[in-house]
Amino acid sequence: MSNQPLLNIEHLRLSFFTPAGEVKALNDVSFQLEQGDVLGIVGESGSGKSVTAYSIMGLTAYPGRIVGGEIHFNGHEIHKMTEKEMRSIRGKEVSIIFQDPMTSLNPVYTIGNQICEVIRLHTNKTKEQAHARAVELLSLVGINEPERRLKQYPHELSGGMRQRVMIAIALACEPKLLIADEPTTALDVTIQAQILELMMELKKKIGMSIIMITHDLGVVSNMCDKIAVMYAGKIVEYGTADDIFYNPQHEYTRGLLTSIPKLNATEHERLVPIEGQPVDLLNPPAGCPFAPRCKSCMKICLREMPPYTHFSEDHYSACWLTQKKEFEARKGGDRT
Amino acid sequence: MEQEKMKKNPLSVQLDVSDFLPADETEKQSLVVMRESVSFWKDGMRRLLKNKVAMVSLVVIILVMIFAFILPIFYPYSYDEQLRGRENLGMMEPIPEKALALAESKGLSTFPHILGTDNMGRDYMIRVMMGTRISLLVGITASVIILFIGSLYGAIAGYFGGKVDMMMMRLVDIIYTVPDILIIILLSVTLKYPLKQLAADYPAMFGWIETVGVGLVCIFIVFALLYWVGMARIVRSQILILKEQEYVTAAKALGAGSGHIIRKHLLTNCIGTLIVTTTLQIPSSIFTESFLSFIGLGVAAPMTSLGSLASAAIGGISSYPHRLLIPALMISLIILSFNLLGDGLRDAFDPKLKN
Amino acid sequence: MGKFIIKRVLSAIVTIFLVATITFFLMFLVPGGPFLSEKAPSAETLAALEAKYGLDQPVPVQYVNYMERLIHGDLGTSLKKRGLEVNDIIATGFPVSAKVGGIAIAGAVLIGVPLGSVAALNRGKPLDNIIMVVATCGIAVPSFVMATVLMVTFGVQLGWLPTMGLSGPLSYIMPCIALAFYPTAYISRLMRSSMLDVLGQDYMRTARAKGLSQFVMLFKHALRNAILPVVTYLGPLLAYTLTGSFVIEKIFTIPGLGSEFIGSITSRDYPLIMGTTIFLAFLIIMMNVIVDIVYKLIDPRIKLK
Numbered sequence: 001m002s003n004q005p006l007l008n009i010e011h012l013r014l015s016f017f018t019p020a021g022e023v024k025a026l027n028d029v030s031f032q033l034e035q036g037d038v039l040g041i042v043g044e045s046g047s048g049k050s051v052t053a054y055s056i057m058g059l060t061a062y063p064g065r066i067v068g069g070e071i072h073f074n075g076h077e078i079h080k081m082t083e084k085e086m087r088s089i090r091g092k093e094v095s096i097i098f099q100d101p102m103t104s105l106n107p108v109y110t111i112g113n114q115i116c117e118v119i120r121l122h123t124n125k126t127k128e129q130a131h132a133r134a135v136e137l138l139s140l141v142g143i144n145e146p147e148r149r150l151k152q153y154p155h156e157l158s159g160g161m162r163q164r165v166m167i168a169i170a171l172a173c174e175p176k177l178l179i180a181d182e183p184t185t186a187l188d189v190t191i192q193a194q195i196l197e198l199m200m201e202l203k204k205k206i207g208m209s210i211i212m213i214t215h216d217l218g219v220v221s222n223m224c225d226k227i228a229v230m231y232a233g234k235i236v237e238y239g240t241a242d243d244i245f246y247n248p249q250h251e252y253t254r255g256l257l258t259s260i261p262k263l264n265a266t267e268h269e270r271l272v273p274i275e276g277q278p279v280d281l282l283n284p285p286a287g288c289p290f291a292p293r294c295k296s297c298m299k300i301c302l303r304e305m306p307p308y309t310h311f312s313e314d315h316y317s318a319c320w321l322t323q324k325k326e327f328e329a330r331k332g333g334d335r336t
Numbered sequence: 337m338e339q340e341k342m343k344k345n346p347l348s349v350q351l352d353v354s355d356f357l358p359a360d361e362t363e364k365q366s367l368v369v370m371r372e373s374v375s376f377w378k379d380g381m382r383r384l385l386k387n388k389v390a391m392v393s394l395v396v397i398i399l400v401m402i403f404a405f406i407l408p409i410f411y412p413y414s415y416d417e418q419l420r421g422r423e424n425l426g427m428m429e430p431i432p433e434k435a436l437a438l439a440e441s442k443g444l445s446t447f448p449h450i451l452g453t454d455n456m457g458r459d460y461m462i463r464v465m466m467g468t469r470i471s472l473l474v475g476i477t478a479s480v481i482i483l484f485i486g487s488l489y490g491a492i493a494g495y496f497g498g499k500v501d502m503m504m505m506r507l508v509d510i511i512y513t514v515p516d517i518l519i520i521i522l523l524s525v526t527l528k529y530p531l532k533q534l535a536a537d538y539p540a541m542f543g544w545i546e547t548v549g550v551g552l553v554c555i556f557i558v559f560a561l562l563y564w565v566g567m568a569r570i571v572r573s574q575i576l577i578l579k580e581q582e583y584v585t586a587a588k589a590l591g592a593g594s595g596h597i598i599r600k601h602l603l604t605n606c607i608g609t610l611i612v613t614t615t616l617q618i619p620s621s622i623f624t625e626s627f628l629s630f631i632g633l634g635v636a637a638p639m640t641s642l643g644s645l646a647s648a649a650i651g652g653i654s655s656y657p658h659r660l661l662i663p664a665l666m667i668s669l670i671i672l673s674f675n676l677l678g679d680g681l682r683d684a685f686d687p688k689l690k691n
Numbered sequence: 692m693g694k695f696i697i698k699r700v701l702s703a704i705v706t707i708f709l710v711a712t713i714t715f716f717l718m719f720l721v722p723g724g725p726f727l728s729e730k731a732p733s734a735e736t737l738a739a740l741e742a743k744y745g746l747d748q749p750v751p752v753q754y755v756n757y758m759e760r761l762i763h764g765d766l767g768t769s770l771k772k773r774g775l776e777v778n779d780i781i782a783t784g785f786p787v788s789a790k791v792g793g794i795a796i797a798g799a800v801l802i803g804v805p806l807g808s809v810a811a812l813n814r815g816k817p818l819d820n821i822i823m824v825v826a827t828c829g830i831a832v833p834s835f836v837m838a839t840v841l842m843v844t845f846g847v848q849l850g851w852l853p854t855m856g857l858s859g860p861l862s863y864i865m866p867c868i869a870l871a872f873y874p875t876a877y878i879s880r881l882m883r884s885s886m887l888d889v890l891g892q893d894y895m896r897t898a899r900a901k902g903l904s905q906f907v908m909l910f911k912h913a914l915r916n917a918i919l920p921v922v923t924y925l926g927p928l929l930a931y932t933l934t935g936s937f938v939i940e941k942i943f944t945i946p947g948l949g950s951e952f953i954g955s956i957t958s959r960d961y962p963l964i965m966g967t968t969i970f971l972a973f974l975i976i977m978m979n980v981i982v983d984i985v986y987k988l989i990d991p992r993i994k995l996k
Contacts, residue, residue: 057900090902098900103893107992108915118901153991169901291359300355324356513706515975517934518968519713525956525964526717623833630835630938631953646835650942657843664836672831 004072006176006209007033007056012069014048014055014233023281025051025064027233033226035176038203038210040220040241042256043230046278049213052230053179056211057094058086074176092122095170099182101162105154111138111165112150115172122173137168140205142198160191164198171202178203179211184219196223217260221245226314229253232279232289239315249309249317251294288320296321380608383684390680393673400670404469412445413459415466416638419444425452427658451662455652460659463640468666470641474552475622475674478559482621483614485560486567493568494575495594505572508565520558520624524633527554549635555625563621570613574606608685616678619671626667642667695987699980710972714965715757719750766966771958777966780951785970787857788940788947792932794863795870799928803875804921807882808914814887822879829876835938838869842942855944866943870935874928878921886917915989922986926979933971 014026041049071078098104115134138146141164184192227244229237237250258272276293291301309322421435451460493504535545629643642663649659766777810822846854853862898912940949955963
């Protein structure tokens with residue numbers, strides 16, 4: 001166990017079987033996450049970020065199904081587990097925070113009810129002990145007057161407050177892994193910073209791993225140890241935050257970086273949007289999914305899926321451009 | 337420099353220099369299967385045409401309309417023609433000899449009575465046709481009245497908002513809580529007299545009331561008075577959402593008047609909702625009409641509607657069950673078809689209205 | 692909560708007052724005033740009657756008198772059933788109607804809610820399709836159609852069930868089914884769509900992510916939210932059942948309030964029409980108040996106004 005990573009996903013394939021056909025939402029996704037690490041998954045809508053995260057919890061929505069690959073988490077083989085076995089892990093060893101705190105809490109039950117529910121489900125605590133734990137959790141996530149808040153209903157709290165409650169629910173049983181699915185997207189900018197700060201603080205206190213899903217590179221830059229960039233159900237580049245920000249290798253990553261506004265931009269510097277639309281996952285192209293939008297697209301890109309090129313122990317990307325350089329280097333070597 | 341730590345990758349394919357040539361635009365685009373973008377109406381129509389249930393319902397409605405409006409023109413009997421000697425015939429029962437002789441001497445039709453005749457010797461088939469016609473007319477006219485009053489009222493309340501909206505909606509709330517069926521019955525009972533009086537006093541202006549039938553006019557009046565509130569609420573909430581949209585602000589900035597904005601921008605944009613709600617209003621109006629006719633408050637004899645046909649048939653239920661079953665099934669068929677068509681329209685044009 | 696109830700009750704009283712006023716003035720449209728029939732009585736009778744009912748007094752005085760009697764719960768005297776108070780007619784007729792109507796309402800809710808939920812949970816499967824086809828047909832069948840079809844089949848043709856009156860438990864079957872059929876179908880559809888809506892909500896995903904069992908998710912988290920539209924429908928349901936009972940009682944010859952009401956319409960017994968209307972309106976409006984309060988108890992989001 002000790003040298004095993006906390007989470008190991010290997011060649012995960014997941015499809016949604018819709019009436020229109022099979023939508024290949026995840027296409028050979030592999031990555032590892034060590035105990036205590038923070039992984040950021042970045043990508044645009046529909047790139048498979050959330051689907052990856054949900055599959056770890058066995059929350060894949062109907063009509064989605066894992067069609068290949070393995071998920072190992074904390075000694076469990078998630079891909080083989082039944083719904084009933086999954087239940088004992090969810091909320092206990094792995095928890096999730098959703099995007100929209102406004103709708104993620106049940107409107108007809110009090111905050112206290114919803115926090116105590118998960119505590120009593122996974123521990124042997126009595127009603128009183130669960131209540132005490134709920135109070136403790138609320139103060140942990142920075143909510144004042146926890147006793148009073150526990151008696152309130154979700155609609156009586158602000159968005160930021162509700163997201164704190166969601167975090168409290170997620171942390172109730174001290175999970176090994178916390179998945180945050182765009183936890184700040186629905187919040188005001190000032191609240192966003194507070195929530196992110198809170199999460200980092202709690203990470204230090206509790207020591208769990210975090211998977212941070214976002215389409216906002218700014219969010220991941222100062223939080224994450226590793227970043228995975230996803231495009232059309234594939235990880236197109238993986239690396240440390242420094243690798244991704246200062247040494248991007250995939251054209252899509254570069255495109256993402258140039259589309260972030262910078263404060264120190266000179267007058268003439270323009271934001272460069274990524275032109276075009278994401279591919280149709282119903283009929284994915286044979287080659288690189290990003291090819292149609294890529295400025296440096298080559299003939300091979302349209303035909304073949306690029307293999308991963310490794311630049312260091314944990315920095316790799318899937319792009320024919322890097323393969324081209326290698327190819328040319330080899331050719332040059334042959335000649336001499 | 338970046339590739340210093342580059343590892344060798346086993347390549348699955350033999351690579352050629354030409355593979356690394358830049359691809360041109362057309363090659364790139366050939367990969368992208370773009371779904372054609374379609375307009376709201378086209379998209380909705382396509383979804384509607386694909387919806388088999390809705391299409392079958394539409395066909396049924398058209399057939400029923402032909403049955404009610406066109407067939408009677410060619411039918412040899414009329415709905416109020418009492419044929420002596422042919423009373424209480426069963427379905428497809430041959431006309432008695434005596435009546436045949438009578439018909440010959442008077443030049444009456446001897447076309448077979450497909451559904452038999454009623455106790456007054458009227459052909460039942462044509463009565464069902466006329467009943468269907470009246471029920472459809474009531475349903476559609478009432479819905480149009482409701483559509484007109486409700487959408488206008490709702491649009492005004494929603495558009496002006498604030499105090500106007502509050503006052504107007506308070507009235508709607510009050511009407512909403514009034515038990516409508518009871519008031520309808522009450523109105524139908526009492527309105528008869530002043531309406532009759534009106535028609536008698538001013539035959540030139542209100543003579544049509546007698547022609548249409550006092551009972552029917554009563555039904556229309558009560559629908560116009562009470563049933564529009566649901567429509568008004570729906571339209572108001574639509575307008576409230578729509579008026580926050582930028583194009584309305586733009587129109588205002590360009591100096592467009594309120595009336596123009598309501599008509600041009602707001603009503604056209606909630607037309608999907610209006611169509612769906614009106615279609616679903618038709619069966620509910622027919623439902624109410626048949627109920628009123630059944631308890632004896634609908635059209636006046638000899639005119640008939642499906643509800644009054646059913647009501648009249650109750651007396652002879654053990655001997656002539658078909659007289660009851662046929663109008664009953666007809667009502668259900670019409671209501672079902674309109675409901676299913678309305679559901680189809682909603683799915684096609686207004687998915688957010690679902691539920 | 693107390694303030695909310697008081698406010699709702701007050702507005703209900705306003706509505707009842709409104710209905711009573713409308714009723715009173717509508718009756719003036721009938722020639723000869725509210726207490727007379729179409730056939731013109733002789734001058735002496737008319738004068739005697741007018742004196743008896745205070746019709747010789749100016750309209751505002753009559754209105755005040757009428758309202759005063761109403762507040763004391765006196766709905767007047769029947770015109771056609773000599774000497775019978777409207778209150779007495781309601782007192783004998785209503786319990787009968789209430790029994791049939793109560794069974795129908797309870798049946799509609801107890802069958803409709805599970806059917807709709809089961810359909811939603813089996814979305815797209817044959818079970819869902821069967822339930823929805825039946826329910827869709829169900830909302831297209833007016834209660835009098837259902838009643839007569841039942842009567843022809845089981846009463847007349849097969850002779851299994853009694854067709855008249857309320858003599859024993861067997862005789863309740865057909866009226867109750869006829870009355871409950873439409874609302875059961877309606878509630879099933881309502882419940883299905885609201886259950887589907889709730890099942891797709893984010894908080895259901897949260898519940899699942901907590902590791903809760905199917906049972907807890909369904910009965911604790913989904914049902915309480917999904918049942919809200921059904922609660923709002925209880926007001927209209929009562930109104931439907933009451934008016935539906937008019938025709939059902941006529942068809943099955945049940946001596947309830949409904950058949951009295953239909954009878955009063957046919958015989959133009961205006962005091963009885965007025966009295967019954969006001970009584971039923973009172974019931975329906977009060978039911979709506981109760982529904983609002985229950986809704987508030989289930990859904991904390993509704994603001995107390």
